[in-house]
Amino acid sequence: MRLAMISEHASPLASLGGEDSGGQNVYVAELARRLGEMGHQVDVFTRRDSKLLPEVVPFAEGVRVVNLTAGPARSVSKDELFPFMGEFRDAFYRFAKEEAAAYDLVHANFWMSGWVACEAKRDLGLPFAQTFHALGEIKRREQGDADTSPLERRAVEQRILNEVDLVLATCPAEVEELTTLYDADPSRLTIVPCGVDQRAFRPVDRDAAREMLGLSGGPTVAYVGRLVPRKGVDTLVEAFALLPRRLDARLVIVGGEPGGSPEAARLAALAGDLGVSERIAFAGSRPQEDLRHYYCAADVAVSVPHYEPFGMTPLEAMACATPVVGARVGGIKTSVADSETGYLVPPRDPESLASRLLHLLSNPALRDRMGRAARCRIEEHYTWERVAALAAAAFSEVAVSHAYKTA
Structure with a gap:
């Protein structure tokens, strides 16, 4: 044709x-x-x-x-x-x-x-x-x-x-x-x-990915995507602030306009107000070829928009064998298999998100099982x-x- x-x-x-x-x-x-x-x-x-x-x-x-x-x-x-x-x-x-x-x-x-x-x-x-x-x-x-x-x-x-x-x-x-x-x-x-391109987004060793990105040890949560209000990154920052400090977790936010944006500034101010600025890294806009390393460096990826017609980034994370906590909206509630490849939570609900993050970050074996299931789901349905x-x-x-x- x-x-x-x-x-x-x-x-x-x-x-x-x-x-x-x-x-x-x-x-x-x-x-x-x-x-x-x-x-x-x-x-x-x-x-x-x-x-x-x-x-x-x-x-x-x-x-x-x-x-x-x-x-x-x-x-x-x-x-x-x-x-x-x-x-x-x-x-x-x-x-x-x-x-x-x-x-x-x-x-x-x-x-x-x-x-x-x-x-x-x-x-x-x-x-x-x-x-x-x-x-x-x-x-x-x-x-x-x-x-x-x-x-x-x-x-x-x-x-x-x-x-x-x-x-x-x-x-x-x-x-x-x-x-x-x-x-x-x-x-x-x-x-x-x-x-999703399952060859470009594929699992690599987590420690190697962290070393490449200059990330130290400790549980890591990642957000990858545009920084606009409807993406619900503020919900993620609020949820992250609810996690117990004993976890020593970090949040890496990847995306945004080159040179910064009003939304990035708003999120940074929110992190400061909640007392978690030192545990949140804003990586800025990164080339597509770098994103795989961020997904693989993360223990959990998060996508909790207020609404989302489909949602591409959960697929990218799943292709990298990283479990996803996603909002129960749009295509995400179909692509993320709840309790199999990650968890679904209501949008705009930092308490529910924090609960699921705490559960995953505290259970390495569960993360590994969900990550493997996520990769299999991609290979079967989303190439x-x-x-x-x-x-x-x-x-x-x-x-x-x-x-x-x-x-």
């Missing part, structure tokens, strides 16, 4: 860890890469955010990244991008015409890309599949007046669900949200989870090869059905 993958704000070429770069960038990059390895031709369309970027960048076998001019060639917050989507659509049309690209299917990522896909279905007759990555209705419910999404988002998401050929939901929780909040047609929903195979089968069914209907 020849696929047009649209990801307007999340480029596979972007460095990770910023406010608008994270799981979607990884998803698009890894899914495109694995589809290319399967023999499909994939063009990933994203918005040019630098004048230095060429229009077409070879990315992997069978995969190109196409940087379309839509708005200023600089970084723009994703919540300010919708006014440029008409320009993005027109640039996509021009590229497809100039390349004589007969795409079999469009795979849209995020709601603005879905708007472009709706337009392309109307104007070019291209079928499309959609991965939302996050839903406006959930974001509005969780953030209230702090939600900065454009007013058009909810209506566009509804249009997508009315016109889409297939939605790739990442977990059962998303299926429930789509059917109850948007009245989505269940027959056009299929579950294709996110994945990118499996994800790409599921996606390709779904895409093929849509493309074949469309070809039959239009023949």
Whole structure:
């Protein structure tokens, strides 16, 4: 198949860890890469955010990244991008015409890309599949007046669900949200989870990882991810402060904007107020290739967001054979097998989190058993090869059905 993958704000070429770069960038990059390895031709369309970027960048076998001019060639917050989507659509049309690209299917990522896909279905007759990555209705419910999404988002998401050929939901929780909040047609929903590169994220000796990172002995808890309020890192800091000092535990927080951020400053101030600053290390933004060592150096990894459409970092930790304490939200409540590969706790509940951390940090044999089970769960359910195979089968069914209907 020849696929047009649209990801307007999340480029596979972007460095990770910023406010608008994270799981979607990884998803698009890894899914495109694995589809290319399967023999499909994939063009990933994203918005040019630098004048230095060429229009077409070879990315992997069978995969190109196409940087379309839509708005200023600089970084723009994703919540300010919708006014440029008409320009993005027109640039996509021009590229497809100039390349004589007969795409079999469009795979849209995020709601603005879905708007472009709706337009392309109307104007070019291209079928499309959609991965939302996050839903406006959930974001509005969780953030209230702090939600900065454009007013058009909810209506566009509804249009997508009315016109889409297939939605790739990442977990059962998303299926429930789509059917109850948007009245989505269940027959056009299929579950294709996110994945993890089990070769890049693999177990290494804990002592060796700690030595490489300059970490001393003692139980270690790790958080890896963006530093934004909804990720619940403040809950983790509060829980960490409840742990008995006799444990001599440390917390390592990996992530955040280069040069710091208001959220990092807020968390550091909270740690100071709680008297645990000396036991918390802020490692800042780290390259992807370094993350494995942080997961492997940790006795436990924590991911307790207020809400989370899927959650990639628990998979990375589990692939490194590190047990995870995760919030019982979104995809995390499916990917983390409670009492088998870690524990699930309510979001915004530092007492429950502290209780589970204390139990795990006090039981090395339990941690080892859960870590082994976590790695096995990844190998069985969450490799990118499996994800790409599921996606390709779904895409093929849509493309074949469309070809039959239009023949």
